[in-house]
Amino acid sequence: MHIGCLFGTFDPPHRAHVGIADHMRRTQGLDQVWLVVTPQNPFKVEAQISPDAHRLAMVRLAVAGQEGLVASGFELDLPRPNYTAETLRFMRQRWPDHRFDLIVGSDNLAVFHRWRSPDEILEHHGLLVYPREGFKDHLGSTIYHGHPGIKIVTDAPVMPISATRIREDIRAWRPVEDRVAPAVLSYIRQHGLYLH
Numbered sequence: 001m002h003i004g005c006l007f008g009t010f011d012p013p014h015r016a017h018v019g020i021a022d023h024m025r026r027t028q029g030l031d032q033v034w035l036v037v038t039p040q041n042p043f044k045v046e047a048q049i050s051p052d053a054h055r056l057a058m059v060r061l062a063v064a065g066q067e068g069l070v071a072s073g074f075e076l077d078l079p080r081p082n083y084t085a086e087t088l089r090f091m092r093q094r095w096p097d098h099r100f101d102l103i104v105g106s107d108n109l110a111v112f113h114r115w116r117s118p119d120e121i122l123e124h125h126g127l128l129v130y131p132r133e134g135f136k137d138h139l140g141s142t143i144y145h146g147h148p149g150i151k152i153v154t155d156a157p158v159m160p161i162s163a164t165r166i167r168e169d170i171r172a173w174r175p176v177e178d179r180v181a182p183a184v185l186s187y188i189r190q191h192g193l194y195l196h
Contacts, residue, residue, distance in 0.1 A: 004033040004128060005091075006103040007075070007084060011049050012188060013062040014166060014179045016159035018069065020130050023156050024103050025068045028128055033103065034072040035059050039082050050193055052076045061183040085117035088125060100125055105132040109150070113143050122149040130156035170194040 004024050010017060013035065021033040037056045040049060049055070056073040063069040074094075075087050084102070091100055102125055104112070109129050112118050121127075127150045144150055161179050169176050171194055177185065188194060 001031040001097070002029060002099045002101070004028065004030040004101050004103045005036055006033060007036045007038050007087075009049050009163070010035065010037055010055050010059050010062075011163055012055075012166060012180060012184055012193070013059045014161050014163060014184075015181070016157075016161040016179075018062055018066060018181070019157055019159055020103065021063075021069050022066060024128055024130070024153065027155070028101075028151075028153065030068070030101070032068045032070050034070045035063060036072045036075050036087075038075050039078075039080050054187075054191060054193060058184050058187055061187055062181050064183065083116040085115065085121050088121060092124060101128050102126070103128045103130065105130055106152075107132045109144070118144075122147060125149070126151060128153055131158050133158055133160040167194040171196075 004021070006017065006021050006024075008017065017035065021035055024030060025033045037052065037059055039052065052073070056071065056076065059071040063071050075082060078087060078090060088100065088102075091098075102121070104127055106129055109127070112127075115121070122144070129150060129152050131152075131154065166176050166179055170188065180188070
């Protein structure tokens with residue numbers, strides 16, 4: 001199977017995550033897109049994130065009933081700190097019959113050269129890059145510009161939705177229904193997430 005992988009903390013998962021995953025599945029010849037819930041990002045060690053179980057549960061709710069979208073929590077069980085290159089190495093060994101492409105925003109492409117083992121990643125996996133608001137100029141200005149393993153998906157929707165802003169709005173009791181699936185919002189309220 002040809003699988004796209006959208007890695008993220010998903011704290012919380014929102015409509016942009018699901019929209020990008022679904023667009024890539026439909027337009028890039030992918031059999032499935034896995035939304036892979038990640039542990040603490042090594043680049044964001046100061047950030048406070050919700051417990052793993054809550055984030056995985058919310059992703060499962062966010063993709064429920066969405067054709068070809070799969071919530072995946074396997075990376076939460078890998079040794080930490082966790083780097084994408086090491087996770088992809090594990091995936092190649094664990095699922096040798098699958099082909100995995102990475103789905104990343106243009107903001108990640110702009111710093112891709114700072115990732116651990118970027119050349120190894122590109123040796124084994126394609127990058128499907130979607131435009132992020134404020135980072136469109138980076139699409140043609142990285143050292144990997146023109147690399148055959150990187151595809152810029154220019155027709156992907158630009159969805160200016162921020163998980164940080166959603167958390168802030170929930171804390172301030174501002175409405176977020178337009179950005180978060182009803183089941184996810186119910187879960188957030190049921191468990192009192194983002195209130196402190």
